[in-house]
Amino acid sequence: MVTGDQPPTAGAIAKSIGIITGKTVDDLLEENP
Structure with missing residues (x-):
């Protein structure tokens, strides 16, 4: 899976x-918190 270099984006996908x-x-x- 290619999502760029943003971990939050990869996690959301x-x-x-x-x-x-x-x-x-x-x-x-x-x-x-």
Whole structure:
């Protein structure tokens, strides 16, 4: 998968198509600052 050099973009695409499921470290940090 080619998404450029932006990890947030790659993560968003992966989540939207089901490659990444569940909570990521970033998700947990947003919920518990």
